[in-house]
Amino acid sequence: MTFARKKIAGFAAVAVAAALVLSGCADTSGGTGGSGSGEGEGGGSDNLSITFLPKNLGNPYFDTSSEGGKTAVDEFGGTFAEVGPAEATPDAQVSYINTATQQAVGALVVSANDPKAICDALNEARDAGVKVVTFDSDTNPECRDLFINQADSEGIAKVQVDLIADQIGGAGEVAILSASANATNQNAWIELMEEYVASEYPDITIVETVYGDDDDQTSFDKTAALLQSHPNLKGIISPTTVGIAAAARYVSTSDYKGKVAITGLGTPNQMREYVEDNTVTAFALWNPADLGYLAAFASKALIEGEITGEEGDTFEAGELGEYTVGADGVVLLGDPFEFNAENIGEFDF
Amino acid sequence: MTTATTTTSTRVIRDYDRPLWRRIFVNREFAIIALLVLVAIVAAVTIRGFAQPITANYLLLDVAPILLIALPMTLVMITGEIDLSVGSMVGLASVVIGVLTESGAPFEVAALAALLVGVVGGALNGFLVTVVGLPSLAVTIGTLALFRGLAVGLLGTTAVTDFPETWTALAKAKIAGTTIPYIVIPFLILLVLFAVLLHFTPFGRGIFAIGLSKDAARFSGVDVERTKFILFVLSGVVAAFAGIFYTLRFGSARGDNATGLELQVIAAVVLGGVSVFGGRGHLHGVVAAVLLIGVLGSSLRLAGVTSDVINIITGGLLIFSVVAASVLAWAQRVRSKAGPPLRVAASPAP
Numbered sequence: 251m252t253f254a255r256k257k258i259a260g261f262a263a264v265a266v267a268a269a270l271v272l273s274g275c276a277d278t279s280g281g282t283g284g285s286g287s288g289e290g291e292g293g294g295s296d297n298l299s300i301t302f303l304p305k306n307l308g309n310p311y312f313d314t315s316s317e318g319g320k321t322a323v324d325e326f327g328g329t330f331a332e333v334g335p336a337e338a339t340p341d342a343q344v345s346y347i348n349t350a351t352q353q354a355v356g357a358l359v360v361s362a363n364d365p366k367a368i369c370d371a372l373n374e375a376r377d378a379g380v381k382v383v384t385f386d387s388d389t390n391p392e393c394r395d396l397f398i399n400q401a402d403s404e405g406i407a408k409v410q411v412d413l414i415a416d417q418i419g420g421a422g423e424v425a426i427l428s429a430s431a432n433a434t435n436q437n438a439w440i441e442l443m444e445e446y447v448a449s450e451y452p453d454i455t456i457v458e459t460v461y462g463d464d465d466d467q468t469s470f471d472k473t474a475a476l477l478q479s480h481p482n483l484k485g486i487i488s489p490t491t492v493g494i495a496a497a498a499r500y501v502s503t504s505d506y507k508g509k510v511a512i513t514g515l516g517t518p519n520q521m522r523e524y525v526e527d528n529t530v531t532a533f534a535l536w537n538p539a540d541l542g543y544l545a546a547f548a549s550k551a552l553i554e555g556e557i558t559g560e561e562g563d564t565f566e567a568g569e570l571g572e573y574t575v576g577a578d579g580v581v582l583l584g585d586p587f588e589f590n591a592e593n594i595g596e597f598d599f
Numbered sequence: 600m601t602t603a604t605t606t607t608s609t610r611v612i613r614d615y616d617r618p619l620w621r622r623i624f625v626n627r628e629f630a631i632i633a634l635l636v637l638v639a640i641v642a643a644v645t646i647r648g649f650a651q652p653i654t655a656n657y658l659l660l661d662v663a664p665i666l667l668i669a670l671p672m673t674l675v676m677i678t679g680e681i682d683l684s685v686g687s688m689v690g691l692a693s694v695v696i697g698v699l700t701e702s703g704a705p706f707e708v709a710a711l712a713a714l715l716v717g718v719v720g721g722a723l724n725g726f727l728v729t730v731v732g733l734p735s736l737a738v739t740i741g742t743l744a745l746f747r748g749l750a751v752g753l754l755g756t757t758a759v760t761d762f763p764e765t766w767t768a769l770a771k772a773k774i775a776g777t778t779i780p781y782i783v784i785p786f787l788i789l790l791v792l793f794a795v796l797l798h799f800t801p802f803g804r805g806i807f808a809i810g811l812s813k814d815a816a817r818f819s820g821v822d823v824e825r826t827k828f829i830l831f832v833l834s835g836v837v838a839a840f841a842g843i844f845y846t847l848r849f850g851s852a853r854g855d856n857a858t859g860l861e862l863q864v865i866a867a868v869v870l871g872g873v874s875v876f877g878g879r880g881h882l883h884g885v886v887a888a889v890l891l892i893g894v895l896g897s898s899l900r901l902a903g904v905t906s907d908v909i910n911i912i913t914g915g916l917l918i919f920s921v922v923a924a925s926v927l928a929w930a931q932r933v934r935s936k937a938g939p940p941l942r943v944a945a946s947p948a949p
Contacts, residue, residue, distance in 0.1 A: 307905060331903060340849060345896070370850065461756075
């Protein structure tokens with residue numbers, strides 16, 4: 251009898267605890283939910299608290315974009331915050347989107363780890379009055395107010411293929427080292443690169459696409475494996491800043507240096523030493539700080555009701571000037587930028 | 600069963616003779632429940648945005664797969680075994696649903712197929728552990744890789760996102776008039792079933808007996824192999840059920856769904872007072888531990904703490920709780936001078 255009573259007491263205790271936790275959550279609402287949120291579509295608000303949610307933290311690319319966002323938020327006198335998961339997975343991102351909803355922030359600026367999986371959470375945030383701006387990697391258009399596009403996919407695919415073609419003399423085997431297999435933007439670029447190679451460079455063959463998961467060591471190992479399994483490889487395109495740096499690091503200390511070209515999307519600070527030691531001739535990117543800066547100003551325009559995300563809406567983005575919202579709520583930052591030994595010294599990000 | 604259960608219950612009854620504060624410090628389950636209440640109250644008072652109804656919704660949806668899988672995991676770990684393949688099973692179940700619905704099968708059929716895959720996967724683990732006689736740690740590390748490999752292999756790098764609206768909505772729907780999601784209903788049913796199975800049936804006493812001493816359990820008539828086999832099947836099928844929920848909640852079937860979930864489950868089970876050597880544990884401690892980790896994560900995120908610091912805090916809590924339990928057990932042993940603790944006395948030297 252005591253045996254059974256003890257069990258029942260145990261379950262009763264946990265039930266009481268759970269009830270306390272949940273009723274604690276339920277009873278004392280107010281004070282937090284109402285501050286500056288709850289405006290309907292297009293309505294103005296002064297809740298200029300803007301939260302950046304990158305794919306993951308500890309990624310220099312997103313450190314730079316968040317820095318740009320913070321610069322903009324400081325300029326117009328809002329409150330800046332950066333949150334994010336350690337792993338670039340959509341389920342981890344959903345928790346942070348929910349957190350932003352609980353905090354009733356003015357706007358959430360997010361780079362999506364999956365175009366669909368975070369949609370419901372984003373729409374719930376929007377229902378609660380949060381403006382949602384995607385940047386770098388988009389969700390389905392119905393889940394956000396605006397997408398700040400770094401450069402259109404055609405331009406990005408084209409610049410990388412042109413760079414590798416130039417570096418390998420327009421012919422030979424090429425491989426791609428991407429980030430995660432589910433990254434929306436990477437997959438779109440790879441598809442366009444394949445199309446562009448097929449139509450413009452018939453002598454170039456893309457032999458394999460491998461995934462380094464935006465992890466330095468994994469990307470490094472995948473580079474080694476690529477070079478071993480394809481002895482005739484002449485070049486690697488890595489459309490991710492983590493991947494290209496790891497690939498360049500591997501090649502710079504191997505016999506492949508000078509024989510295998512590395513290009514793709516990289517940041518000047520990460521690629522500087524490989525450009526200086528001639529492992530890498532040229533690579534491309536936009537300025538992620540500008541991207542974050544533009545996203546923050548777009549958020550401000552949405553919060554204040556200056557724009558709603560309709561095609562043709564225009565807004566001021568500080569020192570970047572005026573931007574116009576395109577079809578499907580997309581704002582284009584500009585053309586990709588090509589970095590090489592001559593200009594890399596002028597950049598620091 | 601005689602020696603083991605009698606001695607355990609005598610020891611626990613002795614817990615009840617102690618004053619409340621002593622019990623809280625000595626009894627792991629009480630300590631975790633007390634900590635849960637404390638953390639929830641502190642969070643509600645000090646952290647802006649925590650004390651609102653929607654918190655309960657987000658929190659429960661976040662921890663639901665962990666809560667579900669922790670139920671069979673508790674039973675498996677009390678027998679002294681472990682199932683590391685559950686996270687991969689969630690992914691595989693998710694992919695099975697994705698592949699089948701994409702090829703035109705109704706969602707209900709796909710979900711049943713996913714549960715069947717859970718049964719088969721669990722039976723495979725059970726077979727390798729009980730019939731072939733391999734250690735579950737090695738077996739389930741193998742099936743962790745196998746199930747994940749199958750999941751990614753079947754669906755490739757794509758994601759299936761087209762699921763019936765009624766089902767995806769149900770996965771997130773709130774019980775009318777509250778912010779409590781519907782997922783708590785199947786969870787509570789399973790909790791009651793597992794609690795009855797573990798704490799009120801001969802089968803459950805067999806589970807404890809196996810964890811205390813496999814040989815003693817066998818001599819007293821417990822079918823050790825059959826018990827473990829059933830537990831691995833239960834673990835597989837519940838993981839598959841969590842996979843259905845996971846797929847619907849995110850509206851996305853992906854090969855990498857729920858990567859690393861097994862570690863969160865095992866951490867919660869250990870924090871909840873289940874001995875990694877088997878023979879000891881209570882479901883209410885585990886449920887409290889899962890909620891504690893959920894409340895900590897939710898409130899720290901609201902406070903703007905970064906995810907790596909959250910991992911450090913929850914990991915530190917886990918290690919502290921395990922170390923504290925050992926230190927207290929050692930202190931008790933020294934004070935009572937009654938020789939080694941009964942659990943150790945009852946089990947043969949490893």
